[in-house]
Amino acid sequence: MAELRHCPTCGEFFNYTGIREVCGKCSMNEEKMYEEVYRFLRKRENRAANIERIVEATGVTEDLLHRWVRKGRLQPALFPNLGYPCDKCGALTASGKLCVKCTDEIKKDLNTIEAAQELRDAMNEQDQRTYHAQRDRKQ
Secondary structure, eight states: OOEEEEOTTTOOEEEEOSSOSSOHHHHHHHHHHHHHHHHHHHSGGGTTOOHHHHHHHHOOOHHHHHHHHHHTSSOTTTSTTOOEEOTTTOOEESSSSSOHHHHHHHHHHHHHHHHHHHHHHHHHHHHHHOOOOOOOOOO
16 A cells, blocks of 8 residues: 655655655656666776766766665676665675674674673583582581
């Protein structure tokens, strides 16, 4: 079922059906810009262009380029200097929501937490096995 939304680009109302994030008019403009960017990148000398160079040459916004890479319309495998910002640190990444550095950092933190939990479990288990007996001394 469609819902009424504001187009983030032009501010007009449109029926959002889950397919497009913008109104029909802006979607057509984005398609034209996509075609221009794709034609630019297909030239052999432009395949290794970075995002700043693409923005400068085509006039497309960085956000739109990031969205196209995230959705898979522009593939970093074909154009190696493309990517989108990591959700944590902002560094460019080509897959997932986090860059390799942030992913490794989180994995390291999880391993540390896991090791600490194992140590606590081992200490609790050892405490349960140990008992103290008190002897009455009769003299």
